Structure formats: C-alpha cells, structure tokens
Amino acid sequence: MLWSLAVLPALAALLVCTLPKRRGALAALTCGTLALTLMLALWAAAGGWTGTLSWNAALQLQAGLTRLSAVVAVLVPAVALPVLGYAAAHEDSRGLGRLIALLLAFVGAMELLVVAADLLTLLIGWELVGACSWALIGHRWRDADNPRAGQYAFVMTRCGDLGLFLAAMAAFAGTGTFTYAGLAQLDGALLHLLVFGVLLSAAAKSGQLPFAPWLFRAMAGPTSVSALLHAATMVAAGAYLLIRLQPVLDRVAWFAPAAAGLGLATALAGGLVALLQPHAKKLLAASTSAHYGFMFVAVGAGYPAVALLHLVTHAAFKALMFLAAGLYGERAGDFDLTHRRLGRALPYAAASSAIGTLALAGVPPLGGAWTKEAVVTAAGHMSPWLAGAVILAGGLSAAYAARFQYAAFGPGGEQKIDARLAHKPETIALAALALASLILGMLWLPGARGVLEPWLGGALPAFKRWETIASLLAIAAGLYAGVVVARRYADLGAAGVLAGCADWLGLPALIERIAIRPIQALALHVAWLDDHVIDAAVQRVAALGLALARAGQHFVETLADGLPEGSARWVALGGEDTRRLQTGLSHHYYAMIAVGAALLAVYLILGS
C-alpha cells in the first residue's frame, strides 16, 4: 500500500511519455498527480501504512514510515508541486514532456527511498534518484557539456553509493536481513563498516566535502531541476538517511564527531565559496552544501529532529530562491551576478526571493531562522566551540544571501517589466513557496515546541541566550558584508585567485589530478598491457606452435619419411651386396667358409 507513494508518480511519468505535449495538459496531469501523492502521503502517515514485496527468501523489500520519515514523505510532493508546476509552465517547450516525465520519476524514486524500511529498498531508490539526476542535469543534451556534467554528478555520487552497498552487505552478513529494525543486533566490525558506508554515501549525496563539486556541475540542468534536486530530492536524501538511521549510527563512538566535523567543514567552506561565487546558481549550490552541513552537525550532535526541521525549512526557501534565480537568469540571459540588478524588472520575483533570502540568512521570525538557531544550540550541546563555528557559518550564510538578493534583485538596474516573464503560473509557484516560508515562521510561536516535541518523538534543544545573541550579531554583520560586496565589489570572485577559490577552493582540480586522471591513465596502461603483453604472449604461443609445425616439416618429416625409405634402401643395398657374394665359384665359397670358421673359432676362444 505504501508503495503507491512511489508508484503513482512513476506511472504518471509513463503516462506523460505517451500524451501529447501541450503545456496545459502536462501541467494539469503533473499537478494532479503530485497533489494526489501529497494526499496519499498524509493518509499513509496517519494510517501507518506499510508494504512488503518479496523477491525471494533472503531479499524482502519493505516499506514503512516513522514520525520523522513521514514528514519527508509529505515534504517531497509538497515541494515538488510548485516546482513542477513552474517547470510545466516555464521551461523550454523542446523536450518538455521528457523533462516533466523525468521530474515525476525523480519524485517517485525519492519517495521510494523515503518509505524504505530496509537497506535494499533504500539502495534501489537511492540509485534511481541518481540516474534521474543524470538525465535531468543533461536534459539539454545538444550542448555536450550538460550531459558531461550529468556524468560527473552520477559517477561522483556513485562513489558514495558504494558505501551503501557496503552497508547493505555488512547488515546482511551480520543479521541475515536488510531491515532497519534488524540493525539493532549488529555489532563489532560490521557495525563500524555499516556506519562508515552510510556516512560515505550520505556525504556524497548531500554534497558534503570532498564530494561537493558535483553540485556545481549539476547546475547545468534547467533551473526547476536544480530547485527540486536541492530542496526535496537527491541532495536531501543524504541528510534524510542520517536522520532516519541516527539511533543505529550513534552506537559507534566516532560517528558523532565525524558527522559533525564533516558538516561543519562543509558549512564553513561552502559559506566561503558561496560568498565568493558570482554565478547565481552556483552561489545557491554552495549554499546548499553548507546548509546540509548544518543538518549533518545536528545529527552528529544527537538531534535528528532538528536536522529534519532544518531540512523542511531549507526545502521551502531553497526551492523558492532557485526558481527566482531561474527567472533572473532568463531575463538577464545568464546567471552572472556581477552587473545586473533586476529588482524593478522582476518585482514579484524580487519580493518572493527577498523572503527566501531572509530565511536563508536566518533572520527571525522566519522558519529558517528558528531551525538554524536550533542547530546552533544542538551544536552547543556537543561543544561551545562547535556552536561558535556554526554561528560563524551562519554569518557567512547571511552574507552570501544578501549578496545574492542585492546583486540579482537590488534596485538601480533595468526598469522595464517584461510581460512575458510576469506570467501567472510562475508567480503563483513563487508565492506559494514564499508563503510556506512565512508559515514556517510559526516555529517561533511559544507553543510550537510543546506541539512538536511529542509529535516528532524527540527532544528539541532549548535556546541559550548568549548563543542566540551571538548568532543574531553574526547575521547582522553578514547581511551588511553581503550588501557591501554586492554594491562595491560586484565582481568579487569573477577573476584571479578568488575565482579559483570560488570553484570549491580548487577541489575539483584536485579531484581531477588525484583521482580522475590517474584512473584514466591506469586504464590506458592496463589496456596496453592487455594488447602487448597478454595477447602478445598468446600470439607467441601460437607462433611457437607454427614454428614447431614448420620445424616438423623439415626434420620430423624427413625422419618419418626417411626411416622407412632409408631402411628400404639399406635393405636393397644389402641385397645387392649379398648378391655379389653369390659368384658360383666354389673356391670363393670355400674361402668364405674358412673365414667364417676362423671367426667362429676366435669368438669361441675369446668368449670362453
């Protein structure tokens, strides 16, 4: 029953392939499907649906929801609804049907991953999400760079998928099943392997260090793809997995510091990269890595519920900002932030984006602000230094958010309102997401905590005054710095050393140098060995056989032929000679008999 959450969008995707590609029909079908999926998700969460699919005795696919995963199961279609509505209304009509079908499949795969109650089902959804992202990033395949970017993303995230394979193998070896429930029995080396595998795959999917660069390449896809990929699918999968499995992962002592450390490093590096990034979508992409870093910190600190809430608020504001960036990019012709401010030209987009920006920056009373403060507090429970570092990363977040908003939608640029871009569907999608961000501000209400804690089944940390004050100061400083950058140093990161830093601090080049090129070189060498050593050896053996055959022709043939022929000749010669003895003269015979008798006598004398 629970499978329907995944199957319904997938079926709709198949249906889209067979339908005529008119925008209206596509939009209606897509939105209808997603609305239905959303309702099913709510229903499933309330009704405690489960699902089982048996492949054989050992391989049992299971689906089930917990409190936390139910939230994500609802979140995915809820975010996908405005994003796909926007896509159906806005994206290029060339290949639109394919785009919509793939986006729907993407949602289905993500739902499969969310409802999974065992590692096998998870792995299936996990890799399907990756495959969809490959096709979506390379959607505009006429430009060879786009599919190449998809390839980069797929291979990079598949590195992480190997971790999930390892985890599944360890779980089965230790417990005889893949179920999450069974993981409680796992211990020893296998448990360590499981935790390592899960953390590796989550880090790769969620764009954490050192895998973060694939998120930049993923920007080759259409904007609606980026919006969905960053907010509710694919990238969200990594953080979701940690949230879902936190009780198991936490049994290993090194998990908490590893997850928190990884998240923090990504949050700081991502914040810096985003601030230096003059490309609108890449700025947002680096910001995504940074915010998933926050979620990793929260899980590491032992507060999966906090990470989950941040996942929700992040989904709302990040989808919004990507869609706004899409409008900006279309109006401006590219995503360069250095010299255009289109606030007047795109007033609705600017206004909605402003809400997203404030949420991203962490300005109260928006929901994003509350969840980020919760992350700070959660980190503080682990160590005050960690809280301080998260506050710093929050300041960076405010800075790049301000730079984005001011450079993209600030005052003073072009004035003309483009009627074509003021279409209603896009505006509705943006407004809906902005409204969601505003509504999430209810988290600040005094009673919210009392409602959420029992509902999510986990404690939420109480805010500490000094942390909140420090955090707010950092945000204010960040906002100021961001506006200064946008106004005075508009082309920061566009050239020179800083441009190198803006590309993930040179990480892609490093990966190219220490991983991709060596493997390619290795492949070439191995192929050379294959041809020039292994096959050459076989050729040698064949040549040797041939040479032996030739030699055989000369010697063995001579011998084989020569033996009978030769002996025949010898016999013939012997015959001739014997014939010569028969002269018919009796004195010859007497002489021979005498010689014979003498020889016999000598033989007998010597022999005795």
Add this chain to the structure above:
Amino acid sequence: MLTATILVPLLGALALAFWPNPGERTCRSLAAAAGTVPLILLLAVWLGFDTAAGAPQFQWVENAPWIPSLGIGWRMGIDGIALAVATMSALLFVVAIAWPADTQGRARSYYAWFLFLEGVSLGVFVTLDLLLFYVFFDLSLVGLFFLIGRWGHGDARRAAFKFFVYTFAGSLAILLAIISLVLATDPLTFDMRELIARQPLAGMDVRAALVLLGFVVGFGIKTPLVPLHTWLPPAHVDAPGPASAILAGVLLKMGTYGLIRIPYSMMSATFSRYALALGVLAVVSILWGALVAMAQRDLKRRIAYTSVNHMGYTVLGIAAAGALLAGDQTARQLALTGATVEMVAHGLITGSLFLISGAFWQRAREYDLQAYGGLARVAPRLTGLTILASFASLGLPGLAGFVAELQIFVGTFGVYPWLAAIGLLGILITAALFLQMLQQLFFGDLPRRWADFSDLGRVEVGALTVMGLLIVAIGIYPAWLLTLIDHASALLTGGGG
C-alpha cells in the same frame, strides 16, 4: 520434450541446407519458426517445473542407452539453473534470427548455421551426459566459427580462426579432465547425476587438483577469465551483430554453466579447496575487464571487455558459493543464485548491446566512438534503447543487472568479505565507461556525415523492446525467476530444496 528442443532447430537447419533455392524471406521465416519452437518448449518445461521443497534437482529426465559399455547414453534433464539459462538462450536465438541481418546473398546457409548453433547450444544446457555435453560444447564452436568467418567484417577470417583455435584448446583441456574424471568411476559412467552422487575424485589430492585445473582452464577460456580472454575482443569486433549477441549471450555462459555443472558439482571438495583462488581470479577479471573497457575507443571492443567484467561477477558468485568450508549457507545460496541471474541478465543486456552495435555497423560501417556524436537528434529510438541497456549493464536498480550483482556481492561478502569489497569498485568503473560511451555516441553536436543516419526500424525496436521489458521485469519483480533458480542453488549449496 528436451530432446525436441535440440532436434527441431537441427532438423530446421538440415531442411534449409537441402532446400533448393529458397528466397531470403522464406529462409528467415522458416528459421524463425524452427527457432521459436525450443523457446515455447522450454517455457512449457518451466511451467511444469516443480520448485517445491523436496522436488528432485533434475526434472524432465529422458534416458536412452547409447553405448552402454562405456556408460554413455542419450540423457536429457534440466535443473533450475540450466532452465533459466537455456530459456534465456532460446529467446536470444529467436531475437538474433529475427534481427534484420545482412546475409550477403547467402541467406540459406546463414540461417541454417544459426539453427544448427541453436540446437547444439541448447544441447549443452539440457543434456545430463558428460560426453554429449562435450560434443555439443565443441559443435557450438563450429557453428559460430562459420558465422563469424563467413558473415563477419574486417579481418573476420583471422578473428574466427583465433576464436576457434583458442577455445578449442580450452576444449581439449576439458576433454582431458572429463576423461580423467570418468576413468575414476567403476563401472564407467558419463551420467552427470551419477557423477555428482559419486564424487569420483574425492580423496585424490593431486589428480583431483589437476582435473580441476583442466576444467578451470577450459571453462576459463570460454567464460572468459583474465588472462585467458584475448580471443574475445577480435571475435566480437569482426562478428556480425546477431552472432556477437549469441557469442556473448549464450556461448560465454557455457563456461560458467560448465563450472557449476561439472567441477562445482562433481568434485565439490576439491572445488572448495581452490575456491578462494578462483575468487581472486574473478576479482582480477572484474577490475581488469572494466579498466580495459574504459580505455577502448572502439564501441564493440568496449562492450566486449565489459563482458569480461560481468562474467567476472558470475565467477565470483560461483567461487563464493563453492567455498563449502567458509560462510553460511544463506550467503552461499545468495551468491549462486546471483551468479545465475547474472548469466541471464548479461545475456539479455549484452545481447541487446551487441545487437545495437550491429545496428551501428549496418548504418555507418564505423565503430570508433569518437567519430560519433549528437545521434539523439536523428535516432531517438536508438538512443533510448541504448540508454536502457547501458544503465542495465552498469547495474542500475530496477533493471536486471542489479538483482544479479547485489546478490553476488552480498553473498560473497558473507564468505570472502575482502573480495566483495574490492570487486565493488567494478560497478563504479562500469558506470563511468558506459556514461562516457553514451556521451560520445548520442549527445553534443551531430557530425555532418551522420545527418542521414537512420533510426532503428520496426523489427529492431520490437526485438530490443522484448529484451528491455524482460530486463525491467527481472529488475522490478524477479521473484518468478528467483524461485526457479533458488530451487537448484539451495540444493547445490547444501540447503533444503
């Protein structure tokens, strides 16, 4: 029933051979009809196959004496593993025969050889007599030798010659091993079930090891395992597409099937002693095949080397399953079932990929990947089906390859954790190499010379769609296949049937 699966295509071949001047279409229809009969028969056998616990391993047994003094008989019978592989093979033959091929004006002999090859290939999988096995095994070489040599392109004669001599050398190793194995029985018998029950070489260390070596070398050449694989790429490159599909889909399986049927079953103690070594060889094949494939610029060579990689997974599964001393039964059964699913999946997937490369050759006479680009513009159907087959080959969940590889890895991990972990790298490299291949063929700019590149025709789309649907069906809900295979693999790994 099983006898008919062999005889009908052979009779069809005979009929074609003596038919005076039939047209090309008549030949093809007759071949398709005669080629489809075994598929239908095998499906009927499948439906009648008892997979309940306690049912015998070999069913549908037929037994007629032939040379009783030597213990040779016309023995037919099939278990779950053989049935799965044989049915896949029969399907692949139907598709390969139906595939629009360039018969170069010699349709009669082309289709006759195909039917001959079908009959003897199925014979390998359905016979229960070791001598018949060997005879069919060798006759399949003859069939393919002529298909490659006469209808191939490029340096086809040389490739066919290399293929024949190399694999025939392997056959000789197998023959010696078979003789040595059978001579240990008293009274002499070539009956596979007897040999499995008697384990004739148990307790003979050196001789058993040498016999095992003979089998591993012989089947290793056929599979092929690194470093015995270099006959494969030229044979594939110069073979016509359908013959290539059969070579990869059916003939390579004889190697791994032979490993399971003979050394694994008939000398299990010896096999288990050397299982680790075989597993190491398999992992080397996995990584070597993948890396070499990545370096290939030639479309067909690239796919050929991925066969080395995939067959490596199969052998890894067999080795893990055969390690009687280590690992629990569930894990070993999983590995063996996975290895069999890999055989079926690889047949469907790589069969499709080779048919697709045949389509490329027919249209463009060009295998160099770098000569292509942007074909998605002119050939969307070709693009879609190639993407499906490529993703299946790189082991994407929801498609057949994943079901196989997951079971192999999980099962092997329970026996040889390190081998499984290292072998896992193979799926990363194959992902890279297939995506790169798709990139070079289909995306980016379309070179002007391919502006009138024609998309797949109706028959081609139909054939590939059938295979694609099966790949998806196995990927999403493989229970129907696993039930059949598990019946045999449970018995073969010492679990309850």
